[in-house]
Amino acid sequence: MSPGPPADDTARVSGRGITPATTALVAGGALAAVLVALLGASLAARGTGELRIPGAGATTVLRAAVFAALAVHLGELAGGRLARTRPARTGPARTGPAPAPASGAPGPRRWAVAASLVGAGASAGQILLLARVSGLDLATVYGTSDGRFLLVMANGFLLAAGCATLTRPCLALAPLAAVIGAEALRAHPEPYTPMLGVGLTVVHLTAASLWTGGLLYVLRALWLRRGDPAGSRELLSRYARHAGRLLAALAATGTLSTLRRLPVDVVLTTAYGRVLIAKLVLVAVVCALALAARVRLRRGGDAVRPARAELGVLAVVVLVSAVLTVVPDPHWLSTR
Numbered sequence: 001m002s003p004g005p006p007a008d009d010t011a012r013v014s015g016r017g018i019t020p021a022t023t024a025l026v027a028g029g030a031l032a033a034v035l036v037a038l039l040g041a042s043l044a045a046r047g048t049g050e051l052r053i054p055g056a057g058a059t060t061v062l063r064a065a066v067f068a069a070l071a072v073h074l075g076e077l078a079g080g081r082l083a084r085t086r087p088a089r090t091g092p093a094r095t096g097p098a099p100a101p102a103s104g105a106p107g108p109r110r111w112a113v114a115a116s117l118v119g120a121g122a123s124a125g126q127i128l129l130l131a132r133v134s135g136l137d138l139a140t141v142y143g144t145s146d147g148r149f150l151l152v153m154a155n156g157f158l159l160a161a162g163c164a165t166l167t168r169p170c171l172a173l174a175p176l177a178a179v180i181g182a183e184a185l186r187a188h189p190e191p192y193t194p195m196l197g198v199g200l201t202v203v204h205l206t207a208a209s210l211w212t213g214g215l216l217y218v219l220r221a222l223w224l225r226r227g228d229p230a231g232s233r234e235l236l237s238r239y240a241r242h243a244g245r246l247l248a249a250l251a252a253t254g255t256l257s258t259l260r261r262l263p264v265d266v267v268l269t270t271a272y273g274r275v276l277i278a279k280l281v282l283v284a285v286v287c288a289l290a291l292a293a294r295v296r297l298r299r300g301g302d303a304v305r306p307a308r309a310e311l312g313v314l315a316v317v318v319l320v321s322a323v324l325t326v327v328p329d330p331h332w333l334s335t336r
Contacts, residue, residue, distance in 0.1 A: 029312065033319055037061045040323040045271035050328045054133040062122040062129065064322035066153065066183070069119030070205070071318065073112040073160060073176060075213015077169065080107065082214065082238055083221045108220035112164040112172065119179070120157035126150050149186040153179045180205050187325060197260060204253040208321070211246040212314045214239060219311060222304060236303055240294050247287065254283075262330055271327035279320045286313045 038057035045052070053059070127150045131141045141147040159175035180202055188197035218239045222232045258276065267273035289310040297303040 029316075033316070034061075036316075036319055037064060037322065040275070040320070041271065041326045044274045044323065044327055048270055050271055053326055053328065055129050056326050058129055059126065060319075060322045060326050062125045063325055064319050065122035066119050066126075066179075067205075067209070067318050067322060068315075069115045069122065069157065070176065070179065071209040071213035072115035072216065073119075073164070073172065073213070074206070074209045075215070075217045076110065076112045076115075077173065078210050078242075079214045079217025079221065079239075082242065083107070083218065083235055108217060108224060110164065110169075112169065113161050116157045116161035116164060116172070120154045120161065123150050123154035123157060123179075127154070146186055149182040152182040156182065180209075193260070197257065200253045200257045200260075203249055204257065207246045207249040207253070208318075211243055211250070212311070212318060214242070214246075215307065215311050215314065219304065219307060233297060233300075233303070236293075236297055236307065240290075240297065243290065247290075250283075266330050270330040272324065272330045275320060275324045275327055279317060279324060282313055282317045282320060286310055286317065289313060 037060045041053055041056035041060060127138070127141060127147055130136075130144075130146060130150070131138050134141070136144075142151060156175040156179035160172040160179070163169060163172035163175065181198075183205065184198040184201035187201055188194050218235060221235060225232045225235070262270075262273055262276060267277070289306045293303045293306040293310060296306065
């Protein structure tokens with residue numbers, strides 16, 4: 001076996017290891033995320049005169065879990081194909097060497113099964129929460145549109161988890177598509193051009209999941225390839241090319257959805273408008289970090305550090321997006 005590359009070359013590609021400061025930052029970020037999830041909707045609605053949403057904090061947590069589950073599973077499917085690796089199987093630790101992927105590079109362990117099980121639990125949790133806050137029994141909740149869509153999502157995640165355990169994990173794409181479609185239908189019950197809203201949400205949610213989950217998978221793969229700077233740069237470059245297309249899709253669908261749902265005169269006076277502004281600011285930060293990573297990548301510098309920061313801010317975007325699905329729809333205000 002040949003010796004690895006010089007330490008300085010490896011550091012430029014893979015970045016430094018986990019430090020106490022990084023651990024403290026992650027812990028602080030996790031605490032802030034919990035506070036945003038539990039209090040974000042109520043804080044955004046303060047002073048707007050909008051009605052309080054029952055169970056807003058718990059609903060935000062559950063919907064954030066659904067979005068995260070979609071991102072992890074779809075990102076693993078797309079990232080594995082992008083990296084030309086096969087994810088290592090889950091299970092007890094192996095005593096011998098792990099089987100080598102098709103490309104010869106190590107592949108990250110499979111998280112898709114656990115992610116989809118979390119998504120199924122979060123979807124089922126929303127059904128139970130809906131029954132609690134509405135005072136209805138489960139049989140009646142299943143008869144509502146929200147209950148039916150959430151049931152489809154829970155079953156879709158369970159099917160996706162089952163497919164992920166097979167030798168053809170790409171079979172999970174069908175149930176995951178059903179999950180995305182059900183979430184889009186649940187989020188757009190309005191009587192005006194509903195199918196346009198559904199289509200925009202399907203594209204937006206798919207692109208966001210692939211961007212976030214794909215970056216997570218690529219960074220995990222880069223950690224395993226930290227002894228191969230050239231291969232790491234090549235993998236990150238391939239991801240960057242695909243991420244540019246995803247960003248274009250997100251920008252287009254997000255702009256059209258905003259124009260449909262948010263009257264200009266109530267941007268600052270509604271919870272939806274305030275949360276949307278926060279999301280746009282975070283997306284701008286993500287774009288700046290992504291650009292910094294691409295510039296460093298072209299110059300042969302450390303591209304992983306800004307990419308890790310990009311992933312961290314994307315996680316916050318996912319959380320804020322969950323808050324956005326909980327606050328009241330402001331479109332009715334345009335008829336005043």
